[in-house]
Amino acid sequence: MHVSSSLAGLALLGAATANNIYPRQTAAPSPTSAAAPQVTAVTDCHLHGSQVFCIAPNGDDVQVNVPGAEGDAHQGGDQHGSDSKDSGHQHCHFHAGVEHCVGGGESENAAPKCDTTPRDYNVGLRVGLLFVIMASSALGVFGPIFLHKVLPRRLSTIFTLLKQFGTGIIISTAFVHLFTHASLMFGNKCIGELGYEGTTAAILMAGIFLSFLVEYIGQRIVLAKTRSTALLTREKQAEALLSTEVVSILVMEAGILFHSLLIGLTLVVAGDSFFITLFIVILFHQVFEGLALGTRIATIGSSADVHLPPAVNHSGRAVENDTDKSVNSPTEETADASSTFERPTLSMKKKLGLASLFAFVTPIGMAIGIGVLQKFNGNDRSTLLAIGTLDALSAGILVWTGVVEMWAADWMTGSHGHKAELADADMLTVGLGVFGLVAGMVLMSFLGKWA
Structure with missing residues (x-):
């Protein structure tokens, strides 16, 4: 089933905000295409694992293929509990007085920064x-x-x-x-x-x-x-x-x-x-x-x-x-x-x-x-x-x-x-x-x- 990219974004948003209903429209069939049944509207979009499903007009639960949705969801999960790159903040912890900093788009596996880190000292x-x-x-x-x-x-x-x-x-x-x-x-x-x-x-x-x-x-x-x-x-x-x-x-x-x-x-x-x-x-x-x-x-x-x-x-x-x-x-x-x-x-x-x-x-x-x-x-x-x-x-x-x-x-x-x-x-x-x-x-x- 073909779904427009703008409505696909609404489907993903509906899954993330606890089953809100977002009407979606399919593209009009080509005059030369075969006369096959088309789903013209979907409602009640929700998430099963990393897949998006919506309710078709006939009551069927159909999967909506959203390009990049899985990667976006995974990326959002990785950012949970840590500073994002946009925030510009770092989380630093110490081992025997030597600091190790992550955050701000960096990770422990990133290239090491061996220069002195400016800090506030009372x-x-x-x-x-x-x-x-x-x-x-x-x-x-x-x-x-x-x-x-x-x-x-x-x-x-x-x-x-x-x-x-x-x-x-x-x-x-x-x-x-x-x-x-x-x-x-x-x-x-x-x-x-x-x-x-x-x-x-x-x-x-x-x-x-x-x-x-x-x-x-x-x-x-x-x-x-x-x-x-x-x-x-x-x-x-x-x-x-x-x-x-x-x-x-x-x-x-x-x-x-x-x-x-x-x-x-x-x-x-x-x-x-x-x-x-x-x-x-x-x-x-x-x-x-x-x-x-x-x-x-x-x-x-x-x-x-x-x-x-x-x-x-x-x-x-x-x-x-x-x-x-x-x-x-x-x-x-x-x-x-x-x-x-x-x-x-x-x-x-x-x-x-x-x-x-x-x-x-x-x-x-x-x-x-x-x-x-x-x-x-x-x-x-x-x-x-x-x-x-x-x-x-x-x-x-x-x-x-x-x-x-x-x-x-x-x-x-x-x-x-x-x-x-x-x-x-x-x-x-x-x-x-x-x-x-x-x-x-x-x-x-x-x-x-x-x-």
């Missing part, structure tokens, strides 16, 4: 919220240290819950935040082709290896001292062993500090349209990560006992090196045989010093970001490579720390001279530990939707 707001971030970071990292000092020993289960929550935070940060964001950086079209698809994973492995290497070298140095020929008392050997625990914390803190500096920088360079949302997410991020670090700093050297290997002489035979031991005291002999005694601890001053590094690093990153606010280009190739490399390297460090030094050490293997606290704990403590571990993973992974 500098005063950013300066004020810098101190809020500092306060939240300090609350997260200092809180567990003071809590551990005043918490009665019978309530130590609460601290176990916090420690496992922190373990979950670190593991989620490594995989959901850092590894994912590094992959996004290296996948940015403004970098071009890297030539090696496993770049992110390779740098992550480098971070794991470097963490292992630092701790292994430290462990060998300490073992050389603790197994020397009676040069150190057992207490001095315990002090040497304490240093390996401090090295482990420093490795963990290095992984946290690298990406915390980037967090501060990328927070302030986010546009005002997304800044408040990102700020709220980073606020919780800092509290959670501060808890993870603070619980580990608080417990440095706090184990009730320490187990040391026996000292040996140059011939490899075990020797006694506790100079003040009485030969006639069976009690002291038993204690020395078990190599178990009170271990030295890290001073409160040093613990607060370690915690202060975390409390100030993100605000420092924010201050740097404010200084380069009008010059920062998140899509610059060198910027993307730098952020991606540091994120992947930090991820590797935190994978080692979270899985080996925290998760495995607390639950199975033990570390730094003390046994695994949850290896033979009661079921209540184990249940709370599992809950804290999973809760940390889930909450930090949830924050990964925005930051």
Whole structure:
């Protein structure tokens, strides 16, 4: 059936506005054409899928072929929920502080624009919220240290819950935040082709290896001292062993500090349209990560006992090196045989010093970001490579720390001279530990939707 183009447009409009009736006329038959029945008017046009149907005068439901109607309908559907080309607006979202803009007739598959995007920045707001971030970071990292000092020993289960929550935070940060964001950086079209698809994973492995290497070298140095020929008392050997625990914390803190500096920088360079949302997410991020670090700093050297290997002489035979031991005291002999005694601890001053590094690093990153606010280009190739490399390297460090030094050490293997606290704990403590571990993973992974 032939239908004029003007009336076909009315049919499409009728379908889109819920079954309104639009009379339509067919072209007059040619005098030379065969006398065949012609539909002279149609009413009640409607849409079935992408096809237009109208009611003929005899009551039949007939299809109307409208050239370009399907394409027009499809195009209209694609524009729903996004800015059209005519509107000239862009919708921008951020991955680790690097903006990705679509809209205004563009899509994610369009040619990349790697120049700086002009944005409005409320500098005063950013300066004020810098101190809020500092306060939240300090609350997260200092809180567990003071809590551990005043918490009665019978309530130590609460601290176990916090420690496992922190373990979950670190593991989620490594995989959901850092590894994912590094992959996004290296996948940015403004970098071009890297030539090696496993770049992110390779740098992550480098971070794991470097963490292992630092701790292994430290462990060998300490073992050389603790197994020397009676040069150190057992207490001095315990002090040497304490240093390996401090090295482990420093490795963990290095992984946290690298990406915390980037967090501060990328927070302030986010546009005002997304800044408040990102700020709220980073606020919780800092509290959670501060808890993870603070619980580990608080417990440095706090184990009730320490187990040391026996000292040996140059011939490899075990020797006694506790100079003040009485030969006639069976009690002291038993204690020395078990190599178990009170271990030295890290001073409160040093613990607060370690915690202060975390409390100030993100605000420092924010201050740097404010200084380069009008010059920062998140899509610059060198910027993307730098952020991606540091994120992947930090991820590797935190994978080692979270899985080996925290998760495995607390639950199975033990570390730094003390046994695994949850290896033979009661079921209540184990249940709370599992809950804290999973809760940390889930909450930090949830924050990964925005930051």
